[in-house]
Structure formats: structure tokens, C-alpha cells
Amino acid sequence: MNMKQILICTSIIMYGQAALAQKAEHAQAVTEAIKIKPYLPPTEDTIPDNEFGAMVRFGRDIFIDTQAHAGKYVGNGLNCVNCHLDAGRLANSAPLWAAWVKYPAYRGKNKMVNIMQERFQGCFKYSMNGKAPATDSKELKALTSYAFWLAQGAPTGVDLPGRGYPGLAKPEKKPDFKRGKQVFAENCVLCHGDKGEGTRQNAGYVFPPLWGKDSFNWGAGMHRINTAAAFIRANMPLGKGGSLSNQQAWDVAYYVNSHERPQDPRFKGDVAATKAAYHQHQCRYGDKSGNHLLGKKP
Ligand code: HEC
Ligand code: HEC
Known part of the structure; x- marks a missing residue:
């Protein structure tokens, strides 16, 4: 190899390294942009x-x-x-x-x-x-x-900030029906009614029901205490998301989901069997609330 060839070789290597470094920098910038930049959907x-x-x-x-x-x-x-x-x-x-x-x-x-x-x-x-x-x-x-x-313009394959309902820390005290009832009376009854029946206007609801025949069923994500607590903590009372404490959100989610609602569509006649097959998570399906077995219609 003569001097000229050596020079060409070194510059190719250096150029390659610079390009690699630039590529890495670019990847880093993209990752950071994805991490910190909140996505705004078009108007x-x-x-x-x-x-x-x-x-x-x-x-x-x-x-x-x-x-x-x-x-x-x-x-x-x-x-x-x-x-x-x-x-x-x-x-x-x-x-x-x-x-x-x-x-x-x-x-x-x-x-x-x-x-x-x-x-x-x-x-x-x-x-x-x-x-x-x-x-x-x-x-x-x-x-x-x-x-x-x-989603046009959003990067694909990534967990964008704001996806789902934000994770919630475990409550300090076990969620409790009585405390939840109190939170409900003070913060929710006004719109959702004291029987969780919602508020109707003409044919439809202006404030949706939280339990009972017109609510989500026992198979829905919202019947899980943790999911409901996360949704409520971030979004309720309407317009005042983030105002309840962590504990209040867990308690009121427990209270809301300790009431009867439409049957799990996977139910085949036996509450205990349905619970064993589909309800091994934080929920009250198949539990007793007072004298009533949740999931078994009165
Ligand atoms: C009673 C409340 C409720 C209603 C009503 C509802 N959903 Fe959902 N939906 C949920 C919950 C809970 C999740 C799971 C969210 C989580 O855990 O991140 C979900 C998740 C989703 C997801 C996936 C979100 C993700 O990031 O993966 C889509 C899409 C969706 N719903 C569409 C719909 C559509 C369409 C309708 C109406 C036909 C609807 N939902 C009605 C509660 C509801
Ligand atoms: C100012 C009225 C208002 C108050 C107070 C309020 N909500 Fe809501 N809530 C709404 C409305 C309206 C929606 C539906 C949002 C929409 O359609 O944009 C909703 C939706 C919900 C949903 C999901 C839909 C459903 O029917 O299951 C839950 C769960 C819920 N609220 C729980 C609560 C809890 C628990 C409280 C008290 C901590 C509360 N809300 C206080 C108005 C209110």
C-alpha cells in the first residue's frame, strides 16, 4: 500500500466511524424525542x-x-x-x-x-x-x-406518553367499601346519582351510569378495581382529574365495582366457575357484598 492508498483507507474508516456516530446520535435523538415529546392529534x-x-x-x-x-x-x-x-x-x-x-x-x-x-x-x-x-x-x-x-404523524410501535390510564401506586390501606361510599357521596353523586344510575336527559345519558343494567358488564376492563382506580384518579370528578388522593381513588373504585352490573358474556351458568376461569385479578366478581353474591342477579 502506498501513502495515498493508506490515506484513502484511513479516511474511509474515519468517514465510516463518523457516519456511525451520526447514526447513533440520530437514533438517540429519535428515542429522546419519542420519550419526551407528547403527541398531539390533528384538530x-x-x-x-x-x-x-x-x-x-x-x-x-x-x-x-x-x-x-x-x-x-x-x-x-x-x-x-x-x-x-x-x-x-x-x-x-x-x-x-x-x-x-x-x-x-x-x-x-x-x-x-x-x-x-x-x-x-x-x-x-x-x-x-x-x-x-x-x-x-x-x-x-x-x-x-x-x-x-x-395517529397520523405519530411514531409507530412505541408506547406514546398518555397511552391507557396512568399506572397507580398501590394504596397504603386495603381499599374499603365504607370509605369508598363516603368519597362517592362527596365527589360523584352529583352527576352519577346515589345509586350510580347516572343522569338521563331525553333519550340518553348526560352523565353515564356506573353500575346497574345500563352500565359496562362484568367482563369489561373497568370492572377491575385497579383499572377503574387509575381512570378515576386521572379523569374524575370530570374536569378535576388528579384531585382525589391515591387512596380515595382506590376506595371509590372498590365501592363502584362492588355493585351489580350486566353479566359477564362468558358466563355459562355458574358464578364460581366464571370467577375461576376469568376473574383472577383485582375485582369483586363472585365475592359477597353484604348478603349478595356479586355476579348472581337478585
Ligand atoms: C366503560 C368504559 C369503556 C367504554 C364505554 C369503552 N371502552 Fe374502550 N377501553 C376501556 C378500558 C378500561 C380499556 C383498557 C385501557 C387500559 O387498561 O389501558 C379500553 C381500551 C380500548 C382500546 C385500546 C387502548 C390501548 O391503548 O390499547 C381501544 C382501541 C378502545 N378501548 C376502543 C373503544 C371503542 C371503539 C369503544 C366504543 C365502541 C370503547 N372503547 C368503549 C373502557 C371503555
Ligand atoms: C361534573 C359531573 C361528574 C362528576 C362530579 C363525576 N363524573 Fe364521572 N363522568 C362524568 C361524565 C360526563 C363522564 C363521561 C365523560 C364523557 O363522555 O366525556 C364520566 C365518566 C365516568 C366513568 C366512566 C364511564 C362509566 O359510566 O362507567 C366513571 C367510571 C366515572 N365517571 C366515575 C366517577 C367517579 C368515581 C366520580 C367521583 C370521584 C365521578 N365520576 C365524578 C361526569 C362526572
Whole structure:
């Protein structure tokens, strides 16, 4: 090798190293941007005025007023937006854009990889106590279009800040019915009613029911004490999220979920068997509340 060749070789190596370093720096910057930068979904006035835009709008309408736009698939008094606030846009209330970038995903609940449509079907069956629309139905196409549109520009495959409901530290004291009842009376009754029946106006609810026949069923995520506590701590009382203490959120979630609600659709006639098969988590299904066995209709 002569001097010139050596020089060329060294510069190639140095260039390579610089490029590698630059690549690493870029990767680092991307990771940090993903870590710290909160994602903001586009505003509704930017929904395009074309066929795709019409599907996006239909998806949004179903999400906000499921009763009116997908009523035949709903078996209770709820709308998607009741648990996914601000039309599925609000961080820390399981926003649609954060879900979109993580699907397809494995779910322990049905022990398989689910596409986004199957995740939607889950909330229809349990949270809405209804029937799941078919994967290729216009309703699921519309909801998928809406989620896709909300997530445009978001990095895929990452847990965006604000996904789901924020994790909650364990309570210092075991969640308690009596303390929960007190929290409920002071902070929730005004809107949700003292029997958790919600507040109706004309045909629908202005404040959704928390238990009873028009609420989510015993198979829904919200019947888990930890999930409800996390949702409530972040989002309730409406407009005053974060105002309850950790302990108050656990207590009131325990209280809300110690009441009767529609049966788990996987129930085959025996509460104890259903509990053993599907309720090995923090919930009260199959427990006694007073003299009543939860899950067994009075
Ligand atoms: C000012 C009225 C108001 C108060 C007070 C309030 N909520 Fe809500 N809550 C709402 C509304 C409205 C929604 C539905 C949100 C939406 O559709 O945008 C909701 C939704 C919910 C949901 C999910 C939907 C459902 O029906 O299951 C739960 C659970 C809930 N609230 C629990 C509570 C608890 C517990 C308290 C007291 C700590 C509380 N809320 C206080 C108005 C209120
Ligand atoms: C009673 C409350 C409730 C209602 C009503 C509800 N959901 Fe959900 N949804 C949940 C809970 C709880 C989760 C799980 C959130 C978690 O643990 O992070 C969830 C999760 C989801 C997810 C996945 C979120 C993620 O980040 O993986 C999607 C998508 C979703 N719901 C769509 C819908 C649609 C569409 C509707 C209406 C047809 C609906 N939900 C109605 C409570 C509800």
C-alpha cells in the first residue's frame, strides 16, 4: 500500500466511524424525542373533504354517540367517549392515537394477536355490553379510519406518553367499601346519582351510569378495581382529574365495582366457575357484598 492508498483507507474508516456516530446520535435523538415529546392529534377542522374524510367523520360520530350511530351493537347506556374522553383524543384516558400505533398486539385476555378491529370488538362486547360488529362492517371500517387519522404523524410501535390510564401506586390501606361510599357521596353523586344510575336527559345519558343494567358488564376492563382506580384518579370528578388522593381513588373504585352490573358474556351458568376461569385479578366478581353474591342477579 502506498501513502495515498493508506490515506484513502484511513479516511474511509474515519468517514465510516463518523457516519456511525451520526447514526447513533440520530437514533438517540429519535428515542429522546419519542420519550419526551407528547403527541398531539390533528384538530378536527383538518379532516379532509373527500371520501376518506367522510369515513373519518363517521368513525368520530360513532365514537362520540355510539347509541345513535351504532346502536344495534350496544346493549347499555354508554358511548365510547364516556371512558375515552374528548372523542378519544385525551391523553391518560386511553386515547385512540396511542392505541393505533401499538396494534396489532398480543392480548392476554384472548391469548392471541389482535388487530385494531378486534380490540374495538372487545369494547363493544364488554364495555358496551353489546354485540361486536363484523371486522369488515362499515362501523369498524369507520372507527379504524378515525384512529388512523388521529395517529397520523405519530411514531409507530412505541408506547406514546398518555397511552391507557396512568399506572397507580398501590394504596397504603386495603381499599374499603365504607370509605369508598363516603368519597362517592362527596365527589360523584352529583352527576352519577346515589345509586350510580347516572343522569338521563331525553333519550340518553348526560352523565353515564356506573353500575346497574345500563352500565359496562362484568367482563369489561373497568370492572377491575385497579383499572377503574387509575381512570378515576386521572379523569374524575370530570374536569378535576388528579384531585382525589391515591387512596380515595382506590376506595371509590372498590365501592363502584362492588355493585351489580350486566353479566359477564362468558358466563355459562355458574358464578364460581366464571370467577375461576376469568376473574383472577383485582375485582369483586363472585365475592359477597353484604348478603349478595356479586355476579348472581337478585
Ligand atoms: C361534573 C359531573 C361528574 C362528576 C362530579 C363525576 N363524573 Fe364521572 N363522568 C362524568 C361524565 C360526563 C363522564 C363521561 C365523560 C364523557 O363522555 O366525556 C364520566 C365518566 C365516568 C366513568 C366512566 C364511564 C362509566 O359510566 O362507567 C366513571 C367510571 C366515572 N365517571 C366515575 C366517577 C367517579 C368515581 C366520580 C367521583 C370521584 C365521578 N365520576 C365524578 C361526569 C362526572
Ligand atoms: C366503560 C368504559 C369503556 C367504554 C364505554 C369503552 N371502552 Fe374502550 N377501553 C376501556 C378500558 C378500561 C380499556 C383498557 C385501557 C387500559 O387498561 O389501558 C379500553 C381500551 C380500548 C382500546 C385500546 C387502548 C390501548 O391503548 O390499547 C381501544 C382501541 C378502545 N378501548 C376502543 C373503544 C371503542 C371503539 C369503544 C366504543 C365502541 C370503547 N372503547 C368503549 C373502557 C371503555
